[in-house]
Amino acid sequence: MIGQQTVITEDEIIKRCQAGDREAFRTVVEKYQNILYGTAYLMTGSRTAAEDHVQDAFLSAWKNISSFRTGYPLKPWLVRILVNKVLSYQRTNPNIMISLDANLALDPAGDDPAEDIAQRDQLRRVMQRLSNEQRQVVLLRYFAGLSLAETAAALGRRQGTIKSQTSRALEQLKDLIEDDNKQ
């Protein structure tokens, strides 16, 4: 029941956005900015780049909100827009390497609690294990919380590919995450 209400509320917000209501869009931005930012950050390894991509993604979402079909969840759509921005940027700028290893442990904002830094360090170790493609899949599926189909759509790969990449990635992470959960 509660879930249904949430969907209806989001639908109404989207409808208002489609009608040009900025305040409604503000609630959308505030609701999803962190998950988008995290995804972008983990994909780029750069705070500035991540912020730029998130901003870009929200702008795209705003200008295309009229084409969004209400009744569908908004998050996968937003994540897909973001991933497309990041990937197309990386394609056109292949020299900018993902410097996840160096940056992730550090405090991106500079004023985060120490606990957050520790969390991110664990994440860094996890992401280090994975290939670029596996990293993207794991990010979208477990970090952004997208379904198999949504991940496939966002990355432009087949569902079967996503599935095998996921299971291979999980295999890689087995000991690390088991250890982590014991802690």
Add this chain to the structure above:
Amino acid sequence: MKDEKNNTNNFEQKVQKFFQKRAESFKAGNDLWSKLEPQLDEKQKVTEPAGRKERFWQWLAGPRLIAITSSVGVLVILATVGSIWLTNNNTANHNTSTSIDRAAIEKGLGANYGIYNTQGTIVITNPAPGAYPMTTLAATTTTAVFNATNGAGSSYTWSDSLANNTAVTGKQVISQASISLNVSNVSTALNQVETMAQNLGGSVDNMSSSGAQNQEQANITIRVPANQFMTALNQLQGMGTVENQNINSQDVTQQYIDLQAQLTSAQLEEQSLQAILAKATTVSDEIVIQQQLTQVIAQLENLQGQINYMQNQVAMSTITVNLNTPQVSTGQAPFGTLSVAVGNVDNTIASVKQLISGVNGIINSSTVSFDNGKESAYLSLQVYTANFDQVMTALGKKGKIEQKTVQQSLTSQQPGTQQSNTPPDASIYLTLTEATSFWTSAHITIIAAGTLILVVLVIILTVAGRAGLLRKKKA
């Protein structure tokens, strides 16, 4: 196996938990909205049309697209099948092609009409007086020709110059008869037949007699005016004992009208070519036109010859009289009619000619006609009785036998005893028709085109789908 799966699922949940826990530690700057807001206005306006376009593709995508595609395909197929059905139906009922707008013509003509289609030309016979759609056509004209090359649904224009076209007032029938008579004296009977023909206003076409006294036999072919045909036959029957008689009437009205129409077209073409020739300024133009003119004139002469022949055949009936003395009667010569559907009429005629000359037979007449775009031929053959069965079988093998009758006397000559001093006596009337094929090339073309359109549509849609046009556009 089950445990393994459970383990995987459990682990997946752990991974999920791990990431969700860490996801909370990522916080975008608080000033994101303040940076974003000023940029919202300008961009939304610019991209609104794109949204509409996208919406259209989204609307089209999925089941709707499949429905539209299959509807188009089904429509194409239905149209094709419908056109085939209509063509066949109309051909059966009216012996005309549906490529002309029959209804439009009939509307203006009233009840008493006949329509014949010959390679783009329509001839209308006996229209009801006063029922013509155009006043330029004289009320007394019974035949009008106009061009139907405009296709179905176009307006048709009567051509004034055709008002003088030869009228086709009645049925054109060629009457022929052959009669075998036993007479006591062949020479006397020959004279009687000749005199009778002349008295009736006719003539003797050819005459041959052979054999010694008491074994004499003669063939005489006479031509008498069509209206004296039955009189002549009656008189012939009185000259001796009728052994065998065969009367044959062939309605050639349609072929006649077809020929007339072709003639008129050719005349018109000649006139226009003459007009063009008069205006030609360069020698090369003149040569080209002159060449065309020569062809048209040759065609005109050919058509006129066919018409004259047909008119002659209609006006004068042919009677072949076979005179025998009773003693030498070899019994009734076999007689057969055969109708064969063949793939190519011309080729078959050539092979029939070869076959007949191979057995020292004669081809009395050979008429080729076109009806509704289909060729057919009528051949009157004479072969020796000895070869009759063999020839009939060979002819039957030329195609699909549609009709066959054989009339044979038990006292006929046995095979192998060919008399070289007498003309062949066994008659065969052979009709060759072009085998009808349900699927004409036009239908095959339409179906192929329909399928091609379908395939192309599917390919376009697949490509469009792959390219993401049909999906929600990636921002």
